[in-house]
Amino acid sequence: MDFIPKILIVDDEQDLREILQFNLSSEGFQIDVAASAEEALTKPLETYHLILLDVMMGGMSGYKMADIVRKEHKLDVPIIFLTAKTSENDLLTGFNVGGDDYIVKPFSIKEVIVRIRAILKRGRATEQPSTTLEHEEMKVDVDRKMVSIDAEAVALTRKEFEILALLLRNKGKFISRQEILDRIWSNDVIVTERNVDVNIARLRKKIGDYGSQIIGRSGYGYCFEK
Missing domain, CATH: 1.10.10.10 (Winged helix-like DNA-binding domain superfamily/Winged helix DNA-binding domain)
Structure with a gap:
């Protein structure tokens, strides 16, 4: 059976969640959603192949969630941040807490799909025989x-x-x-x-x-x- 990546979308904007869920599902991805970082942290994060994570949300920020995923859950699942913040310090903060990519709002769905495929492809291509x-x-x-x-x-x-x-x-x-x-x-x-x-x-x-x-x-x- 073909590999079907499982992606978690974490965003407190319902419209954006639904748009992403619809389009990514149409591309063949298996999609789960969460309306907050707090909700996302209750899910079996080790089962996802990638997390799309909004930075600015009511309650816990995406940066804080990513930090918890890396340090407390000790997971290396790829994380792509979705944000309107564009300064160099914001970008570095995202990467410093373990982010793999950073997509600036507003963005096109095509861009999101291209970024997701690039990261998933890179992750699978770099797998080596047991060494x-x-x-x-x-x-x-x-x-x-x-x-x-x-x-x-x-x-x-x-x-x-x-x-x-x-x-x-x-x-x-x-x-x-x-x-x-x-x-x-x-x-x-x-x-x-x-x-x-x-x-x-x-x-x-x-x-x-x-x-x-x-x-x-x-x-x-x-x-x-x-």
């Missing part, structure tokens, strides 16, 4: 998307995991910020090299003593020391 990358007592299970240090699980966001795996596959080699952007983020996502630095900083903290082995050099990018 474990190892560095001393740190193990990165590429197939299961899990990281452990001294047999203790380490919770990383999707981007942090992909950056760590990329650096470990290329130990001893510097990878430029632009190459990291090109390989980890899709070309149609508005991000800057500063966002790479933010993700690297968070990754260093999460992997403890191994964080000091991720070396940054101006003009060269980042390298995981052998």
Whole structure:
């Protein structure tokens, strides 16, 4: 049977929810909806392949929900933010709490569909045969998307995991910020090299003593020391 992605739409505007639900269902996606972040958090989030999440809602914001999904639920389900906020700080906030993409309102349904397909395709295309990358007592299970240090699980966001795996596959080699952007983020996502630095900083903290082995050099990018 063909793969049918299951998407959760979280938005407090009923009209927009219904428009998105109708159009995405027509494209063959399996759709569920929630009128608030609070309602969304009661759903089995681990069963969704992607979340469309409004930023500004009455009650809990989309940013707060994304933070909970990443830190408390420890899920790496792709999150696309829907928002009217367009400043660089707003964009960075969205990515810093674990967002994968950022669609600015007003938007066309076609744009939403293209973004969704790009993220889902990227996620499936990057799946590798069962492989474990190892560095001393740190193990990165590429197939299961899990990281452990001294047999203790380490919770990383999707981007942090992909950056760590990329650096470990290329130990001893510097990878430029632009190459990291090109390989980890899709070309149609508005991000800057500063966002790479933010993700690297968070990754260093999460992997403890191994964080000091991720070396940054101006003009060269980042390298995981052998």
